[in-house]
Amino acid sequence: MIKTHLFSVGMILVAISAFALTGCKSAGEEGAQRYAWPLATASPEDTVTQIYSEKFAEEVFRLSNGEMKIQVYANSTLGGDRDLLETCADGDIPFVVQNTAPQVTFMPDLAIFDLPCVFDTIDDCRETIDNPEFYSLISDIYTEGGYHLLGMADQGFRVMSTNKAISDFSDFKGQKIRTMENSYHLAFWKSINASPAPMSFSEVYIGLQQHTIDAQENPYEVIVSNKLYEQQDYVVETNHLPHLISLMVNDEFFRNLSKEEQEIITEAAKTATIYARQQSDERIADRMATIEESGTKILTLSDEVRNEIRQSSRGIYDSIKENISEDIYNTYLKKE
DSSP, rough: OHHHHHHHHHHHHHHHHHHHOOSSSOOOOGOOOOOOOEOOOSSSSSHHHHHHHHHHHHHHHHHTTSSOOEEEEOOTTTOOOOHHHHHHHSSSOEEEEEGGGGGTTOOOGGGGGOOTOOSSSOOOOOOOHHHHHHHHHHHHHHTTTTTEEEEEEEEEEEEEESSOOOGGGGGGGGGGEEEESSSHHHHHHHHHEEEEEOGGGGGGGHHHTTTTTTTEEHHHHHHHHHHGGGGOSEEEEEEEEEEEEEEEHHHHHHHHHHHHHHHHHHHHHHHHHHHHHHHHHHHHHHHHHHHHHHTOEEEEHHHHHHHHHHHHHHHHHHHHHHHHHHHHHHHTTTOO
């Protein structure tokens, strides 16, 4: 089984190598695209990330009258998040769609998205992302990293699942919660007196089942697709961070395309971004229904508790502000 998988990946990489050797776009004089351009994600097929990727590929094909083709490779077929970032920057894989969290290591200014509890609604977040001034600043960061940002969708907010009802700020104290290995995420949970525990995602379900951790945090889609709610009594709408998904392309690849091809890709990305956001909203409602039908309760925090969380996490704002562009920080928070 493993040998078969490695052979399949090897064949894909051979095709990508051929793509790289024949140039970024059409096959020159022949006027036809010789190989489908790879688009890679580390996410499973049944996710907004996949929906975003597939819609983008479909729109590129449609707008180009079938002359431009993109092949989507999901579920870490071509590598994990870090691998994909590196191979995209190197130009081996032109398109990547992924959550912004792993990108902070490569582009520190993206830590702006780790500021906790900035928005009350996901629409507020989207309005900020789409603000031309902010989007331009963030796009420049991607360009400096070797990428061209085509769009940003999301999976709504990240929320907390736990076996303890959370109604007061003090209820967070001592909760051993699994987080990603992100210093700002760890600092946030420590600031509200929880006990964050970095852990590989593949170990989370068993960790909850065996009570080596009390809680975890993820968007609704991840909680349901991985059946994490089966091991938890409550989902708490902490809404502490937006789970943003970026669609990007290698910058040199993009610049080497014709103006017409660039316009097609840009237009396709806009359509796909709107579609992915709509799908995210619909899927969240569906996932919430699934959780409630299972008997797991969804808890909404009061404005008072949310304000206490904001106040307790002010130190993270100061830390991030010290390490990123002042213009990005102020524009994201709508400060003059």
